[in-house]
Amino acid sequence: MFEPLTWALVALALAAMVYAAVLTALDRRINWTLLGALGVIELVLLAQLVVGIVQLVNTDQNVSGVLFIGYLIGSLIVLPLGALWALAESSRWGAGALAVACLVIPVLELRMYEIWTA
Amino acid sequence: MADPSPNGPSATRHDPSATRHGPGRILILVYGIFALSATARAGVQIATQFSEAPIAYLLSALAAVIYCAATFALARATWFSRRVATVAILIELVGVVGIGAFSYAVPDDFPQATVWSHFGQGYGFVPLVLPILGLLWLRRTS
Numbered sequence: 001m002f003e004p005l006t007w008a009l010v011a012l013a014l015a016a017m018v019y020a021a022v023l024t025a026l027d028r029r030i031n032w033t034l035l036g037a038l039g040v041i042e043l044v045l046l047a048q049l050v051v052g053i054v055q056l057v058n059t060d061q062n063v064s065g066v067l068f069i070g071y072l073i074g075s076l077i078v079l080p081l082g083a084l085w086a087l088a089e090s091s092r093w094g095a096g097a098l099a100v101a102c103l104v105i106p107v108l109e110l111r112m113y114e115i116w117t118a
Numbered sequence: 119m120a121d122p123s124p125n126g127p128s129a130t131r132h133d134p135s136a137t138r139h140g141p142g143r144i145l146i147l148v149y150g151i152f153a154l155s156a157t158a159r160a161g162v163q164i165a166t167q168f169s170e171a172p173i174a175y176l177l178s179a180l181a182a183v184i185y186c187a188a189t190f191a192l193a194r195a196t197w198f199s200r201r202v203a204t205v206a207i208l209i210e211l212v213g214v215v216g217i218g219a220f221s222y223a224v225p226d227d228f229p230q231a232t233v234w235s236h237f238g239q240g241y242g243f244v245p246l247v248l249p250i251l252g253l254l255w256l257r258r259t260s
Contacts (some may be wrong), residue, residue, distance in 0.1 A: 069160065074158060078151070085147055093143040102145055104151055 003118040006109050009048065012041050013105035020099035022090065023057050030086060030094045038079050038098070041105065045075050051111075061116070068115050075108045136259045137195035137203075145255055148248060149189040150172075156182040156233050163231070174231035179219060181233045184210050188252065204256055211249035214238055218246065 017036045023034065049072045056065055083102030086094040138146055161176040168175055184206050191203035218237035220227075238245025 066166070070158065070162065074154070077154075081150070082147060085150070086143065089139060089143045091140060091143075093140050096141070097143045097147045100147055101151075 001113060002048075002055060005044065005048050005051060006113060009041065009044055009108045010109050012037070012044065013102045013109075016041060017099045017102035020095045020102060027092045028095065029092065030082060030088070030098060033050035034084065034098060035097065038083060038102075041102075042076070044078055045079075045105075048072065049076065059089045063116055064118070070114065071108055071112045075112075077092065077103065078108070119193065132260070134197050134200055134259075136197045137200060137256065138193055142195075142255055142259065143193070145251060146189060146192045148244070149185060149252070152233070152245070153182070153189040154186045154187040158191070174227075174235075176233045177213075177234070178222055181210075181213060184213065185233075192252070199260070200256060204253070207249045207252040209226065210245075211253070212252060214245050214249065 016034065019037065020030075020034055023029070023031070052072045053069065056063060056068060078101055082098055082104075086097040086101070088094075089097065124155045136142070156178070160182040162174065163178055188203055188206040188210060191199040191206060214234040214237060217232060217234040221235040233241060233245055237243060
């Protein structure tokens with residue numbers, strides 16, 4: 001597993017989560033800055049999918065491939081689905097929902113790390 | 119509010135769609151996350167290692183069905199779907215408390231196999247808190 005990408009994703013997702021939580025606290029709605037940040041995270045997740053598959057093919061470790069790829073793919077659907085759901089909300093709670101969606105990414109990264117090093 | 123429901127006198131007071139707005143937006147998102155992860159988990163367990171612990175994996179599948187039902191029922195937010203959500207969340211509460219207690223009492227029969235094992239410890243105890251918040255939210259928006 002390419003750890004710099006993992007750490008980058010954890011940091012980006014937590015930063016986006018804090019920003020979304022601040023928007024919620026200030027009674028603001030979702031804005032383009034937040035959506036842009038989610039777009040960047042999504043691109044890095046896509047890079048992680050490619051890098052992850054390449055590494056899985058080349059590794060000598062005994063990694064559960066199905067599970068690992070499942071998490072790589074699963075991590076891609078969280079933010080788009082979360083954004084669709086949150087954008088239908090016209091109050092501050094849309095941003096609040098996105099804060100929670102962002103928190104899912106570090107959790108998935110942790111699970112992927114556990115699967116890789118198991 | 120628009121769209122008063124014909125379902126009796128109390129029904130006209132509030133709009134059932136309030137269930138999916140406000141903080142409910144977050145609640146339903148969390149339910150959706152659990153619906154996805156429980157379904158994926160049960161699917162993998164049943165497809166790859168069903169014979170190892172069939173009862174635990176069937177309970178995993180039940181948890182997945184309950185989470186999916188609760189998610190859709192809460193998100194639909196009609197008078198009828200709110201009742202469906204209430205039933206689903208009550209089953210969820212019984213499930214997490216029952217299986218949680220059982221997994222401590224008879225640990226050998228219960229490896230970390232379901233979302234509800236050890237009161238949802240593997241998921242940061244969110245599975246234990248979620249049904250309580252769900253029922254409180256349904257009550258608040260009724």
